[in-house]
Amino acid sequence: xxxxxxxxxxxxxxxxxxxxxxxxxxxxxxxxxxxxxxxxxxxxxxxxxxxxxxxxxxxxxxxxxxxxxxxxxxxxxxxxxxxxxxxxxxxxxxxxxxxxxxxxxxxxxxxxxxxxxxxxxxxxxxxxxxxxxxxxxxxx
Amino acid sequence: xxxxxxxxxxxxxxxxxxxxxxxxxxxxxxxxxxxxxxxxxxxxxxxxxxxxxxxxxxxxxxxxxxxxxxxxxxxxxxxxxxxxxxxxxxxxxxxxxxxxxxxxxxxxxxxxxxxxxxxxxxxxxxxxxxxxxxxxxxxxxxxxxxxxxxxxxxxxxxxxxxxxxxxxxxxxxxxxxxxxxxxxxxxxxxxxxxxxxxxxxxxxxxxxxxxxxxxxxxxxxxxxxxxxxxxxxxxxxxxxxxxxxxxxxxxxxxxxxxxxxxxxxxxxxxxxxxxxxxxxxxxxxxxxxxxxxxxxxxxxxxxxxxxxxxxxxxxxxxxxxxxxxxxxxxxxxxxxxxxxxxxxxxxxxxxxxxxxxxxxxxxxxxxxxxxxxxxxxxxxxxxxxxxxxxxxxxxxxxxxxxxxxxxxxxxxxxxxxxxxxxxxxxxxxxxxxxxxxxxxxxxxxxxxxxxxxxxxxxxxxxxxxxxxxxxxxxxxxxxxxxxxxxxxxxxxxxxxxxxxxxxxxxxxxxxxxxxxxxxxxxxxxxxxxxxxxxxxxxxxxxxxxxxxxxxxxxxxxxxxxxxxxxxxxxxxxxxxxxxxxxxxxxxxxxxxxxxxxxxxxxxxxxxxxxxxxxxxxxxxxxxxxxxxxxxxxxxxxxxxxxxxxxxxxxxxxxxxxxxxxxxxxxxxxxxxxxxxxxxxxxxxxx
Amino acid sequence: xxxxxxxxxxxxxxxxxxxxxxxxxxxxxxxxxxxxxxxxxxxxxxxxxxxxxxxxxxxxxxxxxxxxxxxxxxxxxxxxxxxxxxxxxxxxxxxxxxxxxxxxxxxxxxxxxxxxxxxxxxxxxxxxxxxxxxxxxxxxxxxxxxxxxxxxxxxxxxxxxxxxxxxx
Numbered sequence: 001x002x003x004x005x006x007x008x009x010x011x012x013x014x015x016x017x018x019x020x021x022x023x024x025x026x027x028x029x030x031x032x033x034x035x036x037x038x039x040x041x042x043x044x045x046x047x048x049x050x051x052x053x054x055x056x057x058x059x060x061x062x063x064x065x066x067x068x069x070x071x072x073x074x075x076x077x078x079x080x081x082x083x084x085x086x087x088x089x090x091x092x093x094x095x096x097x098x099x100x101x102x103x104x105x106x107x108x109x110x111x112x113x114x115x116x117x118x119x120x121x122x123x124x125x126x127x128x129x130x131x132x133x134x135x136x137x138x139x140x
Numbered sequence: 141x142x143x144x145x146x147x148x149x150x151x152x153x154x155x156x157x158x159x160x161x162x163x164x165x166x167x168x169x170x171x172x173x174x175x176x177x178x179x180x181x182x183x184x185x186x187x188x189x190x191x192x193x194x195x196x197x198x199x200x201x202x203x204x205x206x207x208x209x210x211x212x213x214x215x216x217x218x219x220x221x222x223x224x225x226x227x228x229x230x231x232x233x234x235x236x237x238x239x240x241x242x243x244x245x246x247x248x249x250x251x252x253x254x255x256x257x258x259x260x261x262x263x264x265x266x267x268x269x270x271x272x273x274x275x276x277x278x279x280x281x282x283x284x285x286x287x288x289x290x291x292x293x294x295x296x297x298x299x300x301x302x303x304x305x306x307x308x309x310x311x312x313x314x315x316x317x318x319x320x321x322x323x324x325x326x327x328x329x330x331x332x333x334x335x336x337x338x339x340x341x342x343x344x345x346x347x348x349x350x351x352x353x354x355x356x357x358x359x360x361x362x363x364x365x366x367x368x369x370x371x372x373x374x375x376x377x378x379x380x381x382x383x384x385x386x387x388x389x390x391x392x393x394x395x396x397x398x399x400x401x402x403x404x405x406x407x408x409x410x411x412x413x414x415x416x417x418x419x420x421x422x423x424x425x426x427x428x429x430x431x432x433x434x435x436x437x438x439x440x441x442x443x444x445x446x447x448x449x450x451x452x453x454x455x456x457x458x459x460x461x462x463x464x465x466x467x468x469x470x471x472x473x474x475x476x477x478x479x480x481x482x483x484x485x486x487x488x489x490x491x492x493x494x495x496x497x498x499x500x501x502x503x504x505x506x507x508x509x510x511x512x513x514x515x516x517x518x519x520x521x522x523x524x525x526x527x528x529x530x531x532x533x534x535x536x537x538x539x540x541x542x543x544x545x546x547x548x549x550x551x552x553x554x555x556x557x558x559x560x561x562x563x564x565x566x567x568x569x570x571x572x573x574x575x576x577x578x579x580x581x582x583x584x585x586x587x588x589x590x591x592x593x594x595x596x597x598x599x600x601x602x603x604x605x606x607x608x609x610x611x612x613x614x615x616x617x618x619x620x621x622x623x624x625x626x627x628x629x630x631x632x633x634x635x636x637x638x639x640x641x642x643x644x645x646x647x648x649x650x651x652x653x654x655x656x657x658x659x660x661x662x663x664x665x666x667x668x669x670x671x672x673x674x675x676x677x678x679x680x681x682x683x684x685x686x687x688x689x690x691x692x693x694x695x696x697x698x699x700x701x702x703x704x705x706x707x708x709x710x711x712x713x714x715x716x717x718x719x720x721x722x723x724x725x726x727x728x729x730x731x732x733x734x735x736x737x738x739x740x741x742x743x744x745x746x747x748x749x750x751x752x753x754x755x756x757x758x759x760x761x762x763x764x765x766x767x768x769x770x771x772x773x774x775x776x777x778x779x780x781x782x783x784x785x786x787x788x789x790x791x792x793x794x795x796x797x798x799x800x801x802x803x804x805x806x807x808x809x810x811x812x813x814x815x816x817x818x819x820x821x822x823x824x825x826x
Numbered sequence: 827x828x829x830x831x832x833x834x835x836x837x838x839x840x841x842x843x844x845x846x847x848x849x850x851x852x853x854x855x856x857x858x859x860x861x862x863x864x865x866x867x868x869x870x871x872x873x874x875x876x877x878x879x880x881x882x883x884x885x886x887x888x889x890x891x892x893x894x895x896x897x898x899x900x901x902x903x904x905x906x907x908x909x910x911x912x913x914x915x916x917x918x919x920x921x922x923x924x925x926x927x928x929x930x931x932x933x934x935x936x937x938x939x940x941x942x943x944x945x946x947x948x949x950x951x952x953x954x955x956x957x958x959x960x961x962x963x964x965x966x967x968x969x970x971x972x973x974x975x976x977x978x979x980x981x982x983x984x985x986x987x988x989x990x991x992x993x994x
Contacts, residue, residue, distance in 0.1 A: 003481040018500035029529040033522035092753040176846035184839040552886035613883035
């Protein structure tokens, strides 16, 4: 067999392996990323979406944050304007997670049958930097 | 100085367009003076952008808060070094930084490239100028002008984001940018070679130093980025497979592939198409990286604010891809390989597989990064993949790559026979198995880690054997002493032995990454005087005793600092301080959310990592996140070693023949040229 | 102040860019430097030979493979060297001879060269010379006999008209 042919076989094996790894990986570790409305719709039609690992991107409802530092427990509500539900999280939230308005969060975890979303991870993104504010001249 | 800055941007824009026009018209019309003008314009762009950069720095350092950018990213009480680095802290400034650095590299490429490639240089000037023009257009027409003024002058600026107030942040983005940007030069040479149809190995030699340089910048940038994430983001790790991190890894992977495959082209005249594609892909991926960082298309902790700048990048990315690949397609027949693979048992074959794995990893990372968008397009629902996906796919591929790192150097170029392979592989394999066996006996039973460490031992064995046998061979062939042979071995083939140093650095990275599998964490809420313990993966016990929280004001922040006394197996060894900082402006107004400053005690074996999460309702009772991170120190050490290896490889000289021989060759060549000149000048009359 | 600076920068840059168009530099030789050794077939083959020796010495190549590869790359190197010498004059080259040849050629084509021309020695390098700096003959006139004024053949030692010896 020529070296080129042998190499071609080896290359095919590697390519196939990479493809398999990617496909399997997506299947087994992919997580749905939903808005609260989408999640509500899904759970209505499909009960398997309860207690199933998902990510939800939404805004924190201003004033809803309850912190219990002793137990390192934080409860808050998230909303996309139409639907909202409570989130409960145990652990340390990032610095960007504050009580200020317009905090966008991504919570990862499971929605329980009681309607409470138990988050295993909370990512917060500060909604805006200061450029917009300056343009409106609010700060002056 | 905004007027001058603004003006310089426009001058640079027009000059860049002029350079591109002249460069591409010159060979077509056979007007060498156009090419000369194009190169001059490339220098002009450089000068104009330097002036613009000086203007922005002057605005920053003089606290001219009427300039929107200055007001948005600095404040009066910001330490001067951070005021200086605020140049690249924001979107607008970093675009200018890109343009300045790119034009500098463009000018350097013109100055340092050997005259023997001078017919490529006008094209290089054209391509680099076009890329610069793109960045200037984003600034001028994409609403990202750093010289924009406000209708009023705020009394103080909004300050720099506390997460960016870190020495790592002062150098990590520019390092990464330097990596991204310097890929443009090899890309420009590749396009120049394609356009001029000078597709021999010449352009490859012209860019040898550049590819190494950008690979080195990328490596350093990525490592510093890990360091920044580790000390500043406070989640206890250095790599989270965040889209921006992935984006920086992508061009690094394709460049690493190129650095290997280019050797095959130099030696054998094979893989010309592949190498060109890799360079083009690296450039496109580096653009993709900047696009990801700036567009907000994919959520990331490192990204700038969302803005319409993303559309510019997407457009440019698309155009650059179409143009490059069309060009490549039209020159396809000119890029026939000069030789075929001789044997599967050859260094070439090992390199080919290593390239496949590099590209496979790059593809899987790209796929995972883009998957939320792809799945939304195809299926209508966003599906994200996170660290579990990347680890699952890349850990096996990474181990395969590590194995190839050890296999490649043991096989001769061109071909090898079984008997020799046995002789070559015996020792390294024994080293690996011995190492693995010892670790297993010591109680390490994690399969992936065990395999990775065994292979790491194999690679180290390979490198050691290569050095040992190389020294022995030199001693026999040249009768040199041991130290002399060692020095000469490296000096005579810097690329190979510098490369081996880099391989050792990669092994150390892998070992350190494997160590993160044994991270131990604990969350605790402690009153002053209370303690908690954590067992290290190496078997000893750390005791943390909360000493109390102190509050004080530093010059641009209010600090709450919690102190923990650390004891190792009952013996006090250190006091760790972790802080919460509230940054304020010079009027005492709060800026930003409070930020966390972690306390780290770094050691060869493991790091003790303390995050002060906050106090319980204003008392000194505080909650902490504690972790023991094994082998983290070795990641930074590997970074240093990698730079050393890279510098050895890049050191001038080495491969070139001795100067005297070179001068003789050149003298002979000059005479030949004179002869041919005479032949043409007098041919008609004779 | 800023406007003046801006104008200065602008003008400097414009001059820099346009200068090559206004005063085009003379066309240069295709390439003033020889290709890098690794860019030539000969160089690649020689490097391969060096590497083959080293690989055998470190035990990567067996003696059989070594001699096969050595034969192959020696042949390639020789072939490339022959091809190179075929396209250029035989080495070692005598640079003096080349220069002498060139000088002769320039002299031969001296008729259309500018500047004074000596009847004996050809074109002169000194553009304003009245006498030849080599043989002393006046450059304004053709050489003439100092006694009878008849023209003297270039290189002639006696006047053809009166037989007087002419200064050589």
